[in-house]
Amino acid sequence: MKSKYNKKLTKQAVLILAHKDLEQVVKLCEKISPYFEIYIHIDKSTFINNEIKTELTNMNVHWWSVYNVKWGSYNIVLATVMLMKEALKDDQNSYFHLISGQDWPLQDPLTIFNNFVNDQNIYMDYFKAKNTFKAGENLIWWVKYYFNYNQINRRSLFGKIYHRLILLIQRMIRIDKLKKNHLDSDAIYAGQEWVDIPRDALSYAIKEFDSNKAIQRVFETSFCSDEMWLQTILCNSNFKDRINKDIHRYINWTEKNGSYPAILDEEDFDKIKNGDYWWGRKISMPISNELIKRLEIIE
Template sequence: MQAVLILAHKNIDQVVELCQLLKPYFEIYIHFDKKVELTSQQRTELEKNDVKYYSKYNVKWGSYSIVRATVLLMKKALMNKKINYFHLISGQDWPMQSPEKIYNFFQNTDKIYMNYWRAVDVKKTGEPEIWWTKYYFNYDSINRRTFFGKIYHRLLLIMQTVLRINKLKKYGWKDESIYAGQEWVDVPRDALEYAIDYYDHHKELEEIFRTSFCSDEMWLQTILVNSKFKDRIDKNIHHFIEMVEKHGSRPAILDEDDFSKIIQGDYWWGRKVERPISNELIKLLDERI
């Protein structure tokens, strides 16, 4: 048995449709951003498909609230001892192959599909990514994506660089031990159990990531890459993601023009998929399935 864990914050009818597509093969757990209001019809459809859904956290981009929602889903799914593999996707993801084919593949592997790199080696938007864990941020309270949030972020960086803040040193972690990567992962039970248990029993790590920026892209990588499970990690996550600006979004919102690239590759999931922009692409994928 396998589970798909979904972080959703918009286009709820599409999320319901995604659940209907996946449910014949997967147990489904969803965290809806607390700002989302489900209609009675949406609730009925989810419950009819035996989808477990929660709405505990007010999720904000770049904030620790995403980690809280992710860990909640993982712990809920782990309670079902029959589930042996877990897939974390967003509500804007869509299967690039048939759910049956995806399910069958993961029945025969114990690999972890998770991209990673050392945060100390990478710059994002001109900033050393390691700063995002070395320094203190409070984006559960401040909206990072507003104009004020962008100015506030720059001021935090300048101030903490001048003051030589190093939160990692305070908690006994080295810069070289912090890893980052894309949030979306496919992970077997033993590795996920280890990661959750490690996180629960190493409160200093929670303190680091609770006050970090984009910690949803770091906490799991840092635990698993520094563990005995590193040799089982495959960095090819088989997700089709176009990191370009299209339809007013980066990553790009996928459309029918992306279909030829999708079928030429070996992809399980794709993002971002959003109706109505992605209507023709979804139709082509459904025909392929």
């Protein structure tokens, strides 16, 4: 049975970073727009036809297409910060959910809304970047050294060679961008970029981001700074005690359906049903259509 929706409650905002499959993004908005204010950034390189624009406008969705968002680039941070600032302009928005355009609610959206009505926790994955390794690289290198992936496609063959080369050169000549900006490597945190966060914590994070020029200088030339900037700010603040590392997001960390992490399908249904998840990724239609149908039956 679905929960009742209390129109007197303060609003919540869903912030969406989208870069493809805009028809699916519209369906996502149709699913959640009765309960949430929606703010979307669509990758500037993505074509948006008039039908999509009309559908988003008719649902009163706030959307922009400002930044060319390459994987691992600082533009992801800028697009995210822009959405956060726009959502904070509405004083009634009390809670904020950052998701991707390939996410999908795994519970009835109203149930998700009601979970956060009186919740002051921050649901965010975090860990220290120092001495944590991905693909054989220490994550602190991604902040300590200089990268320019706003201009270069890190996933191209050239980008992969370039990345290895500039890492080698900067390690050899002992570049230390953190030391130059008077930041301790122990203060750098990382984690998944997706977050559910109350207004006071988000307001603090945005103010700190805007005022702390050292943070901006470091992350604007880092790799995958979208997975570090918010963690670094909040984990070095009094808000750290309110962070819950269980982000309630179902992600299948295997390679399936031609994707890593996997594109979710009906084989994931039992794990989702038996778990405690709010959002799931990655969803891709039509591969995920049967899963979506089965989720709708249990709502």
